[in-house]
Amino acid sequence: MNVKELARTCGFSAAAGNASLQRPVTSVYCCDLLSFAMGRAPEDSAWITVMGNINSVAVASLADVACIVLSDGVQPDEAMLTKAQQQDIAVLLSDRPAFETGLAIHEAIRA
Amino acid sequence: MTLNFVVPGDDFTRAGEASGAVKQKMKQLGFPSDVIRKVSIALYEGEINMVIHAGGGQVDVEISQDAIDLVLTDHGPGIADIEQAMQDGFSTAPDHVRDLGFGAGMGLPNMKKYSDEFHLESEVGVGTTVRMRIYNH
Numbered sequence: 001m002n003v004k005e006l007a008r009t010c011g012f013s014a015a016a017g018n019a020s021l022q023r024p025v026t027s028v029y030c031c032d033l034l035s036f037a038m039g040r041a042p043e044d045s046a047w048i049t050v051m052g053n054i055n056s057v058a059v060a061s062l063a064d065v066a067c068i069v070l071s072d073g074v075q076p077d078e079a080m081l082t083k084a085q086q087q088d089i090a091v092l093l094s095d096r097p098a099f100e101t102g103l104a105i106h107e108a109i110r111a
Numbered sequence: 112m113t114l115n116f117v118v119p120g121d122d123f124t125r126a127g128e129a130s131g132a133v134k135q136k137m138k139q140l141g142f143p144s145d146v147i148r149k150v151s152i153a154l155y156e157g158e159i160n161m162v163i164h165a166g167g168g169q170v171d172v173e174i175s176q177d178a179i180d181l182v183l184t185d186h187g188p189g190i191a192d193i194e195q196a197m198q199d200g201f202s203t204a205p206d207h208v209r210d211l212g213f214g215a216g217m218g219l220p221n222m223k224k225y226s227d228e229f230h231l232e233s234e235v236g237v238g239t240t241v242r243m244r245i246y247n248h
Contacts, residue, residue, distance in 0.1 A: 035218060036217065043144070
């Protein structure tokens, strides 16, 4: 399943991403502490966080995750969106809390 | 191959430029992804540290087939107690940095964890130099 299909299946909207929307998603990871996430988020994972700022884009790029999913209705700030577009990091938005967001992704990629 | 970067102080929007560029270059050169990841994380933590604590600094990277050497130099306040600074969870980062998802006291420990050789020299009032080597296995 790719990022775009994941967004459609789970009802997330895409706030950023071009070619990255075609990237495969193979797992899901959840953490808001950036120093933790950058070392532990698996490659090609959907990374769930409430950190809607520019540093999340840098961490997503370094960890090579498939996409960032902002949970709990968090909106990305302008700097994050600009950076995400520049670096083509897909950013999805979920209204649901982190656990429910992660569960939905888990079920979608296992289906 | 040598790469040099200036890390501007207090500018989170530009932290990650050095690690991003080094990552890109290493990808082009065909390094294994786990080696790239170690270098990227160690360097990004260093960049963030220089932005938060030192008013910026200088990053010098030497890429060879066998190893990647990272030298991070700043002229910030220096570290009074290096042993304490190296402890997991110890941080002097201000609240606004914590609100951004940093300041958990993992920067230096992560740099040590993801590098194969790690040396830190610091003098209060003069600055800090971190040297890291990551081997290409």
